[in-house]
Amino acid sequence: MTESWATFGTDLHLDTSGSTGLRAGLMDALREAVRTGRLAPGTRLPSSRSLAADLGMARNTVADAYAELVAEGWLTARQGSGTRVARRAEPRRSATRVVRTRPAGARPVHNLRSGSPDLATFPRTEWLKAARRALAAAPHDAFGYGDPRGRVELRTVLADYLARARGVHADPERIMICAGFAQALKLMGDVLRKRRVRDVAVEAYGLFLHRDLLRDAGLRLPCLPVDGFGARTGELAGMRGVGAVLMTPAHQFPTGVPLHPDRRAAAVDWARATGGLILEDDYDGEFRYDRQPVGALQGLDPESVVHLGTTSKSLAPGLRLGWMVMPERLVGEVCEAKGVSDWSSSALDQLTLAEFIASGAYDRHVRAMRLRYRRRRDQLVAALAERAPHVRVSGIAAGLHAVVELPPGTEPAALRAAAWQGLALEGLTRFRHPDAEPERDALVIGYGTPTDSAWAGALDALCRVLPPEPEPEPEPEVGTWTGTA
Incomplete structure (x- = not known):
């Protein structure tokens, strides 16, 4: 039976052109690969038989080249270990670029930056169990390109979860799975721009990254003031040309206040009256301590609010799993925008999250x-x-x-x-x-x-x-008046 070239071992790309003779070209190519670090010390090379078949050479030619490079010290050959790049063969270092590592003392010892959960608490065991179950049950089409909205299994489970936990009115057909909040916001920026929206109001305090994503879409970002009751949404009516607003109603970031009920109603009234859109960033809606849960703003008017959520706070940002629940009028436009640029997160990760939620492990x-x-x-x-x-x-x-x-x-x-x-x-x-x-x-x-x-x-x-307590202002001295009336 004739052996196929496709069954031979390790792939190794070598450019043997530019030299006279096959053996000389092969030796030059191997030296260059080792010298530049493309073949690291200790790397096992293909057998002479495999490499000869791959390069279309005689096996003796490759064996002779290997033997000569072993003699020169570039390679080593031991019985049972094959031919490897010699440990002492150091890659050539670039003379034009010097990379200096940051001093260890300059790295933070402690981290109290906002925006991330405790990554050490990621539920590895439960996630692995969910991944195994999801992979075992995955249909064949899960390994194809699929729907740009994401796997229907996850969209279905999310619709139930968001309705139960956040008061969102969701239909699986109106949910889009995204590679985190940033991709969802970028998609909305592109869709708004195509809709001829020019101005998107943003809260006076928020993440500059989110402002940058909208600005990169060609949108202007007028500032919506924030006070102790959240964004002052009553001012939206006076902001001419604004077609959408990005808000954090449940827990304003970073001031931490929930949007007052009257202001929630004012935002929805503005959207209904103008046809504008509210982009609701529900970034940590699951975590509340001393108050009743504040439901999603989307529940007040699903046709005026795009609800944006993510697992970056509840699980880990490295999963790159987020979602948006869209008004019906936007579904086609967002699908078109996403289908052109990106086909979503890994289908297996989506199926795992669906199983993780459905099993109760997420709750x-x-x-x-x-x-x-x-x-x-x-x-x-x-x-x-x-x-x-x-x-x-x-x-x-x-x-x-x-x-x-x-x-x-x-x-x-x-x-x-x-x-x-x-x-x-x-x-x-x-x-x-x-x-x-x-x-x-x-x-x-x-x-x-x-x-x-x-x-x-x-x-x-x-x-x-923290700065020390300010010194109290000295009281003015009280003089004694000795004059007469």
Whole structure:
């Protein structure tokens, strides 16, 4: 039986052109591959028989080339181990580019940045079980390109979960699975631009990354003020030309306040009256502690709100799994935009998440993490009350971060002190819209980010960088008047 060339072992690309003679060309190509590091020390080379068949050479030619390179010290050959690149053969280092690694002392020792959960708590065992069940039950078409909206199994499970947990009116046909929130927002930016929307209002405080994604779509981003009741949605009616608004109604990021019911109603009234769209970022709606859950804004008017969610806070951002629940009028346009640029997250990851939710593992994980994060929140509040009673903590009824109010003008100094302590920290100023008026100095503390073993050290470092209590203003001296009336 004739053996197929496709059954031979390791693939090895070699350019043997430019040399006189087959053996000389092969030796030059192998030396160059080793010299440049493309073949690392210890790499096992194909057998002479396999490489000869691959290159269309005689086996003796390859064997002779190997033998000569062994003699030169480029390769080694041992019985039972095959032919390998010699360990002492170091790749040539570029003389034109020097890469310097950052000093170890410059890396943060502790991390209290917002935006990430405790990655060490990812439910590996339960996720693996769900992945095995999902893979065993996966239909053959799961390995094809499929629907740009994503796997119907996940969309169906999500529709039920979002209705139950977040009050979202969802139909699987109107759900789009995306590679995280960023892709969903980029798609909406492209669709809005094609709809001739030019201005999208954004909250005075929010992630600059989200503003950049919309700006890259060619949209202008007027600033919607934020106060202690959330975004001032009553001002939307006076913002001429605005066709959509990006909001965080359940838990304003980063100030941490929920949108007041009157302002929720005002936002929906504006959308109905103008035909505008509300882009609802429900980034951590599952985590609440001292209040009743605030349902999704989408429940008030599913035809005016695009509900955007993700697993980045509840599970891990590395999964790159998010979704949007769209008004019916947008489904075709968003599918067209997504089908052109990207065919979604891995189908197997989608099927795994569907199984993870359907089995109840997702609910159990969220409840467990809610308790864990609440303990951290309580420890943060207690430590500040003991060691820095002059600072006020806000935005703590829900979510994975808190806002620590600072005396006016002290935020820059606190951030410099944090860098000196090796503490990664963000100030409220970082999240302010360029057109928003500076209102207050504060730190945004991401208490979900550290692992359990790092949490105590991060909390201690935070307390050390907070500014001291301001000295009280001296009372004016009261003089003695000795004159006469």
